[in-house]
Amino acid sequence: MLLLKDVKKSFREPDGNPLPILDIREFRVAASEQVVLMGRSGCGKTTLLHCIAGISKPDSGMVEIDGLDITRLSEAGRDLFRADKLGYVFQTFNLLPGFSALENVLLGMSFAGKGVDTARAKDLLGRVGLGHRLTHRPAALSVGEQQRVAVARALANRPKLLLADEPTANVDTAHQQQIIDLVRNTCRDENVALLLVTHTPEVAEQFERVERLENFNQAG
Amino acid sequence: MNKWKIAWRSIQQRGLASTLTGFSMALGVMLVVAVLVLHGVITNSFMNNSSLGYNIVVGAKGGRLDLVLNTVYYLARPVENIPYSFYQELTEGKYKQYVGTAIPICLGDTYQDFRVVGTSPGFLEELGYGGNKYVFADGRNFKADEFFGAVLGATVARETGLKVGDTFQPSHSGGPEAVIHNEKFTVLGILAPTGTPNDRAVIINMEGFYLIPEHRTDIDLATAKQLAAEGKFEPVPLDKREVTAVLVLTASFAGAPPELMAPPLIKSINEGNVAQAVTPIREMATLFTTFVDPLRIILLVLTVMIVIVSGIGILVSIYNSMSERQHEIAVMRALGAGRQTVMLLVLMESILLSLAGGLAGWVVGHGLIALLSPWIAAQTGVSVGFFQFVGYELVIIPGLILLATLVGYLPALAAYRTDVAKALQATP
Numbered sequence: 165m166l167l168l169k170d171v172k173k174s175f176r177e178p179d180g181n182p183l184p185i186l187d188i189r190e191f192r193v194a195a196s197e198q199v200v201l202m203g204r205s206g207c208g209k210t211t212l213l214h215c216i217a218g219i220s221k222p223d224s225g226m227v228e229i230d231g232l233d234i235t236r237l238s239e240a241g242r243d244l245f246r247a248d249k250l251g252y253v254f255q256t257f258n259l260l261p262g263f264s265a266l267e268n269v270l271l272g273m274s275f276a277g278k279g280v281d282t283a284r285a286k287d288l289l290g291r292v293g294l295g296h297r298l299t300h301r302p303a304a305l306s307v308g309e310q311q312r313v314a315v316a317r318a319l320a321n322r323p324k325l326l327l328a329d330e331p332t333a334n335v336d337t338a339h340q341q342q343i344i345d346l347v348r349n350t351c352r353d354e355n356v357a358l359l360l361v362t363h364t365p366e367v368a369e370q371f372e373r374v375e376r377l378e379n380f381n382q383a384g
Numbered sequence: 385m386n387k388w389k390i391a392w393r394s395i396q397q398r399g400l401a402s403t404l405t406g407f408s409m410a411l412g413v414m415l416v417v418a419v420l421v422l423h424g425v426i427t428n429s430f431m432n433n434s435s436l437g438y439n440i441v442v443g444a445k446g447g448r449l450d451l452v453l454n455t456v457y458y459l460a461r462p463v464e465n466i467p468y469s470f471y472q473e474l475t476e477g478k479y480k481q482y483v484g485t486a487i488p489i490c491l492g493d494t495y496q497d498f499r500v501v502g503t504s505p506g507f508l509e510e511l512g513y514g515g516n517k518y519v520f521a522d523g524r525n526f527k528a529d530e531f532f533g534a535v536l537g538a539t540v541a542r543e544t545g546l547k548v549g550d551t552f553q554p555s556h557s558g559g560p561e562a563v564i565h566n567e568k569f570t571v572l573g574i575l576a577p578t579g580t581p582n583d584r585a586v587i588i589n590m591e592g593f594y595l596i597p598e599h600r601t602d603i604d605l606a607t608a609k610q611l612a613a614e615g616k617f618e619p620v621p622l623d624k625r626e627v628t629a630v631l632v633l634t635a636s637f638a639g640a641p642p643e644l645m646a647p648p649l650i651k652s653i654n655e656g657n658v659a660q661a662v663t664p665i666r667e668m669a670t671l672f673t674t675f676v677d678p679l680r681i682i683l684l685v686l687t688v689m690i691v692i693v694s695g696i697g698i699l700v701s702i703y704n705s706m707s708e709r710q711h712e713i714a715v716m717r718a719l720g721a722g723r724q725t726v727m728l729l730v731l732m733e734s735i736l737l738s739l740a741g742g743l744a745g746w747v748v749g750h751g752l753i754a755l756l757s758p759w760i761a762a763q764t765g766v767s768v769g770f771f772q773f774v775g776y777e778l779v780i781i782p783g784l785i786l787l788a789t790l791v792g793y794l795p796a797l798a799a800y801r802t803d804v805a806k807a808l809q810a811t812p
């Protein structure tokens with residue numbers, strides 16, 4: 165499903181010297197597999213997700229998703245691919261403040277160029293327990309509810325892979341478990357592979373496969 | 385969701401800022417509409433008068449524009465007179481073949497602020513204005529033998545309060561040395577508004593005009609006053625009369641336009657040494673291009689500048705919000721929106737703001753004109769309504785879209801250039 169080979173990424177330090185962040189010989193995630201990614205702060209987890217999502221381009225190497233090496237696509241091609249095949253949930257501020265919960269989900273659909281499916285958007289929001297919050301603006305939702313909308317939105321286009329970057333970092337322990345369950349169950353239902361970054365051991369230990377970035381990253 | 389809706393949400397989200405910038409655009413467009421329509425009104429009311437039912441003015445040699453301003457607009461300092469015999473040359477003499485209608489007028493007197501026009505009944509019967517016949521709001525025209533009959537223009541009647549049956553005394557040429565004539569003229573009719581300078585004219589029978597003792601050229605003042613006091617009014621002999629001008633509509637033969645006869649008549653008159661013939665339309669067009677057109681251009685430039693300033697307001701408003709929406713743009717990009725898409729969204733937002741503001745301004749502008757229309761009609765005789773459109777207005781919508789695209793370009797470029805990875809890391 166996901167295959168990274170010889171992926172290198174470095175940033176420039178203010179003095180102009182390159183600062184290597186990622187140097188990954190090989191990393192795989194199988195279809196429908198659920199993987200937790202851990203690692204100390206600043207080790208490059210978010211950078212890795214950006215490279216997988218095509219938001220950043222690695223300096224070299226290959227990022228193959230569903231049989232397609234996205235590093236060979238143009239930026240516009242990566243945008244379309246991301247809309248179509250990937251879901252992304254950030255730590256916070258996932259939602260656009262001007263749009264209702266339902267509109268936020270529909271927005272994800274409208275960029276994929278497949279047309280919007282309001283029934284599916286409502287269904288997904290129902291499945292994350294927000295069927296009664298469709299017209300609420302993000303400001304009128306709790307942080308946990310916002311994250312659930314973000315999960316529903318990330319799955320709206322039936323992606324192959326869901327990237328979640330510390331999705332529970334800003335919610336309390338009770339809601340943390342609710343969101344993790346939600347992400348895992350919906351991914352399982354929809355046959356979506358999951359790569360989830362967390363710092364929380366209680367979250368990590370629920371997964372069959374836990375990877376520490378330091379273990380397969382030669383840089384840093 | 386379609387992109388217009390997405391752009392509209394962004395406008396809604398910045399409600400106050402959007403309202404204010406939209407409002408300034410509305411003001412700008414309102415001013416443009418007002419200037420365009422009012423200018424149209426002025427042009428119309430000026431140019432209407434060029435179609436007064438005659439195409440040539442014959443008067444004393446001298447300033448051509450002065451003659452036209454005097455006879456068509458009742459403006460400017462008075463001009464010299466020509467002998468009545470010249471009028472006869474036009475109607476039954478050597479110019480007869482060229483002339484369709486010729487109406488003599490005598491100027492020089494005023495009543496309050498209004499010019500008195502001594503003329504024949506034909507002035508209101510044979511000449512029209514802008515293709516219309518004169519309509520009487522009240523009363524009727526004077527007859528040739530009603531020496532002291534008068535007809536008032538609509539504005540004169542309204543401002544002086546004179547009614548049919550009332551009498552008034554014209555005075556000689558206004559100013560501090562004005563002599564109020566003793567002779568009383570009787571109002572026989574009041575014209576409906578025409579939108580021409582005749583709304584401000586006091587039209588009297590020229591027979592009466594000639595019989596005013598101060599005007600008499602056949603007998604001395606003392607005798608004239610004596611006769612007047614006794615009420616003995618015999619028409620002044622034709623060979624003792626003078627006229628200020630003759631309004632001529634050239635003859636038309638076999639359906640050919642009368643204008644064809646104008647050049648030979650003008651040439652022939654101007655070759656003589658008694659009078660000159662001028663074409664009012666040409667003189668007014670010259671006046672227009674020298675004075676009114678530059679004014680219009682200045683007004684238009686000013687209002688277009690106002691619209692551009694409003695456009696820059698939109699630019700500033702959107703551009704200022706760009707830093708706070710970096711994160712939103714990054715989220716959209718993470719959802720798969722391309723660079724062009726987020727750029728387009730900002731442009732659409734600018735276009736929506738300009739169009740919404742602009743359309744509001746357009747409606748308010750026309751509403752304002754509709755509200756002011758009674759006043760405008762009273763001042764100029766031109767009636768305007770809500771649906772008084774000017775050709776230039778067709779440019780407003782494409783112009784606004786162009787302007788919005790131009791001013792939206794800078795913030796749109798900022799959206800295009802957003803570094804998604806960086807913006808996602810930063811907390812909004």
Ligand SMILES: Nc1ncnc2c1ncn2[C@@H]1O[C@H](COP(=O)(O)OP(=O)(O)OP(=O)(O)O)[C@@H](O)[C@H]1O
Pocket residue numbers: 175176185203204205206207208209210211212806
């Ligand atoms: N645009 C950038 N320019 C320069 N350095 C950057 C840039 N973005 C990230 N970095 C650096 O790259 C390193 C990896 O950052 P990254 O955000 O991937 O870490 P992380 O593992 O996600 O950390 P955390 O767990 O705190 O989220 C950090 O040292 C960071 O300072």
Ligand SMILES: [Mg+2]
Pocket residue numbers: 209210211329
């Ligand atoms: Mg991170």
